[in-house]
Amino acid sequence: MEIGMLPISASKRGKLLAAGYTTLHSILRTSTTHLVRDIEVSESEALEILNFATRSNDLDKSSGSNTNVIDGGQTAWDMLNEERFSSLITTSCLDLDNILGGGINCKEVTEIGGVPGIGKTQIGIQLAVNVQIPLDYGGLGGKAIYIDTEGSFMVERVLQIAEACIEDMSEYSHHFHKDNQAFGVKMHPNSILENIFYFRVCSYTEQIALVNYLDKFVTEHKDVKIIIIDSVTFHFRQDFDDMALRTRLLGEMSLKLMKLAKNLSLAVVMLNQVTTKHIEGSFQLTLALGDSWSHSCTNRIILYWNGDERHAYIDKSPSLKSASAPYSVTSRGIRNSTSSSKRIKMV
Amino acid sequence: MANKLINQLGLPKSIANIFTARNIITAKDALSLTEFELMELLDVGMSEVTSAMAHISELVCPPCQTALLLMEQRVRNESLAGHLPTQLKGLDEALCGGIPFGVVTELVGPPGIGKTQFCLKLSLLASLPVNYGGLDGRVIYIDVESKFSSKRLIEIGTKSFPEIFHKKGMAQEMAGRILILRPTSLSEFAESLQRIKVSLLQQQVKLLIIDSMAALVLGEHDCGASRQQALGWHVSFIKSLAEFSRIPIVLTNQVRSHVGDESLMYSFQAQSRSTKGDIPVTFDSHLVAALGINWAHAVTIRLVLESKSGKRFIKLAKSPMSPPLAFPFHITSSGIVLLDNDGIEMKGPEISTIHCQGLSLMKADKLVQLVPFNNLYSFRYSELVSCPAIVATYSYVSRLCMARDICLSILLVLLITISVSPSWMGGLSHCDHTWS
Secondary structure: HHHHHOOOOHHHHHHHHHHHOOHHHHHHHHOOHHHHHHHHHHHHHHHHHHHHHHHHHHHHHHOOOOOOOOOOOOOOOHHHHHHOOEEOOOOOOOOHHHOOOOEEEEOOOOEEEOOOOHHHHHHHHHHHHOOOOOHHHHOOEEEEEEOOOOOOOOOOHHHHHHHHHHHHHHHHHHHOOOOOOOOOOOOHHHHHHEEEEEEEEEHHHHHHHHHHHHHHHHHHOOEEEEEEEOOOHHOOOOOOOOOHHHHHHHHHHOOOOOHHHHHHEEEEEEOOEEEEEEEEEEEEEEEEOOOOOHHHEEEEEEEEEEEEEEEEEEEEEOOOOOOEEEEEEOOOOEEEEOOOOOOOOEE | OOOOOOHHHOOHHHHHHHHHOOOOOOHHHHHHOOOOHHHHHHHHHHHHHHHHHEEEEEHHHOOOOOHHHHHHHHEEEEHHEEEEOOHHHHHHHHHHOEEEEEEOOEEEOOOOOOOHHHHHHHHHHOOOOHHHHHOOOOOEEEEEOOOOOHHHHHHHHHOOOOOOOOOOOOHHHHOEEHHHHHOOOOHHHHHHHHHHHHHHOOOEEEEEEOOOOHHHHHHOOOHHHHHHHHHHHHHHHHHHHHHHHHHOOEEEEEEEEEEOOOOOOHHHHHHHHHHHHOOOOOOOOEEEOOOOOHHHOOOEEEEEEEEEEEEEEEEEEEEEOOOOOEEEEEEOEEEEEOOOOOOEEEOOOHOOOOOOOOOOOOEEEEEEEOOOOOHHHHHOOOHHOOOOOHHHHHHHHHHHHHHHHHHHHHHHHHHOOOOOOOHHHHHHHHHHHHOO
């Protein structure tokens, strides 16, 4: 690793090179007093440079022992154990949960896209309510952040879904725990509404600022378990003349979201729109924001119409099989599809 | 909010000066660069950039509310928790009270189906006093195609609310609350919107109607990128206007024929379909809403008005809080009346398709009977799409006249003279499509 990779400003880098420190090794061999004298910086800045250099050097070193040799790395076995206990958020539709391996995964970024009217906002609202299902009922008992860029968050609908969820929960406790009277905490729809933090974003700068701020917000509100962005496309689709800039900004935003999901163990769900693309001589539907954006999420689900039924298809996932499952949008929210041929199609 | 100046955000002096020195004046400039680029540009270390950006982001990002707070605000401040009742019982129930405030509602349908009639009724309803189910406020009606008929408005008023309109001076007051603007170009429209924004709250405007959006946009730009750009800007502006002032905005949209083979699919669908064998392709040139898929994403509620085998339906094609219902309706002297308040639930993408079969058009007080055309004619007129001479002449003449009555008389004359030739009939019905 060379000097160019150190996270220091360009002028300091220039000074180091001018003073003859062309390799990392050369920096490591000196002390702070020499640095201060040679490149004319303050004592604290010299110390900072040395720290950066030592840290980068450690990352390069390879050692023969089996323990965590590289700072910040994790063995695959540890990850497997972690994943076993990772939490899943149900979508209230059994078929959909099955193809997702149980539900939306915390610690991962999932993108859901589809044509207008297919039910993206409905799934978003359902997840915001389902994350609040208490631990006793198999849920996460967490809170939700809903970032609305289009103004499609209708409070009346949230109330409908929340009430239906509470009814389902009390039915569940009635069936399975008839003897235990004190089982279930009777939740009120208002308390569900209270646990959804709502942000209305009106421009792409606000969107980027909000993603930057989320780190601090979630550390203050530790029980947030899901962030839903509806939709991530809207503000990036207009007035962007410089497409390369858009790609860079989107890339940085998605990296931050992935880091947020991984470090704070929460699920990030991004809702996307569709656009038409000219592939192989015909126009096809594809999710918006371009090809480079398709790398930004861990899992990608496409919602589409199959005849008269709504289906969800897993387009991209490192661990889930490509499959599609039917679901329906009812007055109570997302539920299983009512058609008789409900078998999951493996593609 | 993103236009805040960096030197007013309370950053440590040293870094604020560096931002200004590199010509990054507003928060928007700073947020439009990635952190790596900022590091290179400002010549400071990564940690300083990150902490400065975190500080700026916190001040620029929108305030946090909870869903509960939103609901309580609406219940407390707005009539019927933020809805304008349409007095159509089934529709109001499906929409949880009526046309919602703060979002954009779109009416789309073939010409002559009743979109303008619906808008006239809505503007009347918004101006009524609260105890009659109205909003007691002013209405701004942006009439692009000169379809607003005040005679018809008063007729609807006297037939639907006789007790109000027979009182002396009430008709004048109600009609006096409706302001009609007639922009002739997209830029004029944008200007009027800017002016409206300023006076929206001062003058107690409670409803904004734009009839029709498609005529404004389609008249201006050629297909493609420039039109999408212009439309994109206008969409965001209209949506932000709706939300900032918490009023309902109703727009009307036209239809165009979908000349093409099967509907669009995703790549994974295309693969599976090719293995199943060929699906017979029908030449059913059905109609789709104009203005494209971006627009379809941007509107919050879409009401499709269509005509199927002689009956008219109003369908809830896109609504986050309603089931996909279709209500049959007809137009009477008191406006639109639902024939069945329960509605028919439609499954699948059927809810969004637009039919135009067997329609007899009623434009205000004149009745123009077009020959009902079925699929045969539809197929034939799709051939005549490339009939620019007729379209151009018609639109030129209409623009000259600017008064619908003259146009209709010309239409009647043309209709009589060429009624002998069926293929021309097809061409003419296409013209009607594109014009109104």
